[in-house]
Amino acid sequence: MPAYADRVEAATSTTARADGRGDVRAAASARTRALVLLPVAGAVAVVLGLTFTGAAAPTVVGDPGAAVRWGLPVVETLAELAASLTLGALVLAVCLLPRRVASTAPARGGARPRPDGAFAPADGSAYARSLVLAAAAAGTWTVLALVQLVLTYASVAGRSPTSPTFGDELALFVTQIDLGRTLLSVVALAAVVTVVALLVATPTGAAWAAGIVLVALWQQAQTGHAAGAASHEVATQSMVLHLVGAAVWIGALAALAVLGGRLGTDVAPAVARYSVVAGWCVAGVALSGVVNGVVRLGGWDGLTTTYGLLLLVKVALFVVLALLGLAHRRRTVPRLAQVAPAGRWLLWRLVLVEVAVMGAVSGVAVALGSTAPPVPDEPLADTSPAVLVTGHPLPPEPDLAQWVLQWRWDVLTASAAAAGLVVYLRWVHRLRRRGDAWPWGRTASWVVAMLTFAWTTSGGPAMYGHVLFSAHMVQHMVLAMVVPIVVALSAPVTLALRALPARSAQVRDDVSRGPREWILVLVHSRWGTFLAHPVVAAVNFAGSMIVFYYSGVFEWALRTEVGHLAMIVHFSLAGYLFVNALVGIDPGPTRPAYPMRLLLLFATMAFHAFFGVALVGGEALLVADWFGLMGRPWGDSALRDQQVGGSVAWGIGEIPTVALAIVVAVQWTKDDERVARRRDRRVDREGDTEMDEYNAMLAGLADRDGGPTR
Known part of the structure; x- marks a missing residue:
């Protein structure tokens, strides 16, 4: 990673001598692969994790079938990634992407300097596409959340979805059981986000849509490991912080990769602003991960269990991601404005490495959620x-x-x-x-x-x-x-x-909102x-x-x-x-x-x-x-x-x-x-003009009344 920015600069000089159109096509191809690598990496990681832990092995009683045992974790991973992409695209619209140029005239401290010394006003063409991307991701999330709901009931009930009475039982599940109602609310909220993202066109509207996503993620946090009745609140709250931080971190980077071809001159400020948000997300994910690990492992001995070993794999992947992000912030972001647009294909290719690792982290996280932790999810023996x-x-x-x-x-x-x-x-x-x-x-x-x-x-x-x-x-x-x-x-x-x-000092020569x-x-x-x-x-x-x-x-x-x-x-x-x-x-x-x-x-x-x-x-x-x-x-x-x-x-x-x-x-x-x-x-x-005017008024009244009274 120390040579990351040097490779970008080398790519710029090479591009200047090569056919620029070929590099642009390579960049577009790299961005397109972001939509493929993210879910594929997640699915592969969850399958490997389940194979390692044996969490998808057949059950002796009430086995729902291999399709449910293997399909549910994969669908859950894809649903979480779709939710992340939804929230990430909305965050771009809320505070990261330039929306439109306020003035095309080069103003001091306003427009961004180009490599040739001239000024490049904000593009803003990626803003509308970010809301379309959010709507498409939310629609995909809705479908996946619905499939997850069906497979979840099949798993907890030990029934195959092909059972003749499965539909009636599923109806009772979503109306009478807390887990079913929670999963159904996630489906409904994802559908609402799909509609809202298509209707809004401003940062305020995007913020309302992002708020709905946060509610859905809070609901989703209720469905994971409770980590025992004594730590249920801590586990749930840390899971909320974990899900939101990971969703913004993963989703915003994936959305930037997908929208890269539309960023134009906005790529440098958009990536720089994302870098700040990503830093806070790393802190939140790290803190919540430590809390969850302490609650669920129960001690250092828990690291030697299957669950603990898989958790260590997740920690290692997280550290890799954090180091990649640090290299971006220190080496790449400061020099990105000097890289010619056609030479940025290397940036997007390297971003795809991060996206793939992020997908793998998500898959490992779902595999962890499907594996019994060392601290069992059992109610307290205390019945006071x-x-x-x-x-x-x-x-x-x-x-x-x-x-x-x-x-x-x-x-x-x-x-x-x-x-x-x-x-x-x-x-x-x-x-x-x-x-x-x-x-x-x-x-x-x-x-x-x-x-x-x-x-x-x-x-x-x-x-x-x-x-x-x-x-x-x-x-x-x-x-x-x-x-x-x-x-x-x-x-x-x-x-x-x-x-x-202020906006000009942040190079916000647009109407975006920091x-x-x-x-x-x-x-x-x-x-x-x-x-x-x-x-x-x-x-x-x-x-x-x-x-x-x-x-x-x-x-x-x-x-x-x-x-x-x-x-x-x-x-x-x-x-x-x-x-x-x-x-x-x-x-x-x-x-x-x-x-x-x-x-x-x-x-x-x-x-x-x-x-x-x-x-x-x-x-x-x-x-x-x-x-x-x-x-x-x-x-x-x-x-x-x-x-x-x-x-x-x-x-x-x-x-x-x-x-x-x-x-x-x-x-x-x-x-x-x-x-x-x-x-x-x-x-x-x-002078005391008020007092002088007051004395003059009294003198005038005295003259009108015929002089002072003796």
Whole structure:
């Protein structure tokens, strides 16, 4: 790989002496083979993996037949690759591919330099094709997901699809069994993506379609190894991160290879932007892979099993992919703009090597999913009430030490907190490297916010919030009141707008959207403006608590991972919008006058007090078949604990509110002082024209009334 870029340069000089049309045909042929190599490599890898593990061997009882035993893993591999290509093509349309030229005139810092020194405006012709490619991949995914559904039922039921009653049994499977309903939802979502990708034509529409794909991948993550009841949530969340990271990484590169002939002058910026995204995908796949390996292997001895050896093969292929990507980023991407279009056929041929390895990784992953891990997928032997209700053993009686020491990692939120720290600190470093200042207090606020967020979602509040209403209220109030205050004081949006390069600096001489453009779109969109309005933010912040706790949403958040994650996102975002409207630094809302801010704050404080008092005096237990069935040998009764939770809502809710009121008062005072100083400077410079005009008005009134009164 060190000679990778040199080979590209050699190809350029050779092309200059050879017939360019032959090289262009070679490039087109290499790109066409991307659609063949990816599924073929995946299918071959899964067959070899199944042969090695023996996972496709005939079963003694209920054997569905060789076609099902071998066909299901192959179809599953092809379906995952189709889903990856769908998501990858949509990601290209969302933020990577230039869409159309904003201006053909060469502007300073705008158009891209060509090898001859002239300026080449963005092409943009590949953008529309990326959406067509996404629709075609989604249609293929729909068909494969439907076949996977049929073969999955045949496998779990031990029935051949040719059985006379197979159709009736399949209907019951997709309507009465969770696995069947989940697989059917994936088919339906893939079909919806097919239609949406054909209808949309903008990055916003592509983002909505990509969101649907993410929902389908979340559903798909529910169908893999549960890794035992005790680790089901960790395994599922890590699998979601693994599937999404791998899908974007594999799918976007495959889509670039297929669309290479349409990229034209856009090839260099498109590949450079993809390289950044791929780096984050590598980190996500590596982290989630480690978590999955630890959960499923159960220890170092697990590596000596058939499953462990196959996992080592997957790790080796992953390392090869990561090294290829690193070579691209360091050697190829910086020189790609100087390579003549006809000479880029070597780039696409070498990309095909990556695509083939990616297909092999996907096949090995499916083979792993078809092989029993060392940690069996068996329910816990513990049949205590807490395990039966929550799926987790009851934690010890809470005290100050336990609130600090008890942890059950939430992979998604912990990863989000870690990524937030890395990105924010990199932005600060970028500002200081170019000579711009950024207050250290804002950086400290962000670090505190991310650490507090991680502890609240994975530490003591998360552990005890699952079994105690009072602890759940602690988690809720910290997420909605404490974390948003320090986030607002750290001004992450302001930092992003200053640190992220603008369109011209990113060589975005088109209307594509990078991170900075997406932030501006979200801040200034109709929904963003509406939700950030101070009154709307206050109503959302206070009113959503009533809707959440006195409806079925609360139980949904307790019983499902999706509901729990939705609760975290909603109340964290609602709290940030409310605090930012009052004391924030970030752009967005049109902030009211300071008296109105205090009025909104005190109204919210009164609502919190009312909500807390209602819980303290309440005699009806919320979600009684959850909190009332824990069988705790320690602590208060469930109803008494709920009343304590009302006190928590009142107390924790009021303390940050008072702090906010103090901040608003201080800002009000400083604003008055700034206004006074500006007026004094104007008076020193221009004279006190306002006072002179006022005295003149009084003098005029006196003259009109016949002189001064004695």
